[in-house]
Amino acid sequence: MNERSDVRTPSLLAVLCGVFALKLALFPCYHSTDFEVHRNWLALTSQLPLSQWYFENTSIWTLDYPPFFAWFEKGIAQFAPLVDKGMLSIQAEPYFNKSTLNFHRLTVVIADILFVLATFRLLKALDRQEPKLSENRGRLRRFVLGILLLANVGLILVDNIHFQYNSFLTAFLLLSIGDVIDEKLLWGGFWYCVLVNFKHIYLYLAPAYAAYYLRHYIFQADKSKPNDHWIRSFS
Template identity: 40%
Template sequence: MTITGETRSFWTCVLLVSVVKLLMLKSYRSTDFEVHRNWLAITHSLPLEKWYYESTSEWTLDYPPLFAYFEWILSYGALVFDPKMLDVQNLNYASPMTILYQKLTVIVTDVILAYGVLECSKVMSLIIPKTGTNPKSNYATELFGLIFINGGLFMVDHIHFQYNGFLFGILMLSIARISKGKCFQGAFLFASLLSLKHIFLYIAPAIGIYLLRTCCITTDRRGVPRAINFGPLFAFGGLLGAWLQLLLDHFISTFPKFCNGCFRLNVDFLMPTGHLISGLAITLWISYLDMVSRNEPLVS
């Protein structure tokens, strides 16, 4: 089978699985459904500088700014289905059209997961030799079975209701680009992933070390470093580095407020590692959004 034929078959399978996911539209949904509906309402109905302060619902916006912008984009599609879902005061609103729209967004964004799986399979076919009893097996089929139709991911995203699929798709695209030697693209994609969901931070040391060793350090035949190119690492920190100065500034200025319990933001559930770290993170994001909305320079 040619590469074109394999690709066509792959996307046909993606379409068939998507049809199966449509059968889950009326299935169980968790409180995360209301969480994301509320985030749609917040990002659409309120000015940018109030996104992280809104607390009408207990499900306050606690994801990084890029995910907030993702919800903001989705909110415009919600207008077509049911504008009432975008009312911040409409708590626990779940009309049939609201359910349809929100679950469709998960199915559609899974295209990014499928694309990530396909790109990783192409890289694997180039760097991993075929061995075993079936040397003609293709990695697209194997990764499709392991990831795209993964039962756990299916239940969490399409029944419980989350957007993990497209996030893992970005992760796989990042890995594929880095494996191809396209370090700038891979680093930028991973930095974008961290700006979508902070939980992927635990992978950052491995990605950073690999970028440093493979893409930044040039060695001779004996393995002795000859030159260092920090470009990929700059790309890796491109979306995050703009906040480093703000992090230090707000640590100094807001630490007493944390100690006295005067800082009002809901930070208890942002990160499981500690309230202080989560508070600093969300303070940082709010400050960044404030400066962007007022067109102020990030670094003075």
């Protein structure tokens, strides 16, 4: 069997099903104040004009994430009335009930689908990077890396219990790394910029990106390479 076309091995898919089953089972678990934070962001992005999103302070949990995440919250808010219109109320006191909790938990699980796709995309990029690995060794590497990413205990604890969207955000980082491995550097930079516009904390990776891109575009060691790498980076 062609190793490069067999990224999603049956064992990895079985683990993936188990992970998603676990995430669904964790719905009733403890949740932190971040639950109310995101509920309030749903409310203000859906009820107020864009010009007021970053100034509304009825709740102490004001919007402090970059614009892409605010629009992400607004997109989720479009489905909230199907479950409970009350969760979109702008108020100082926390709003909580079982249906609201389940709705928020479900949005995290659905958003995690992007993380799964990004993980498989990264595995394919790594396969292309080392095509000479034996089928068994390549399968083992995919399985181990897939487990470390898809069944990451830290992400499950933070996202599916504590309540955040870090797996969804990490997906953009994996997409960026996959494109960098495939030498599609402008696409890699694009996905990193998207990530930063979702959550500013990822700026800590900027020095590493800057150093790598300077090395590739400015201080390229092999002067014999053609000068069309800007075009090829998007191809």
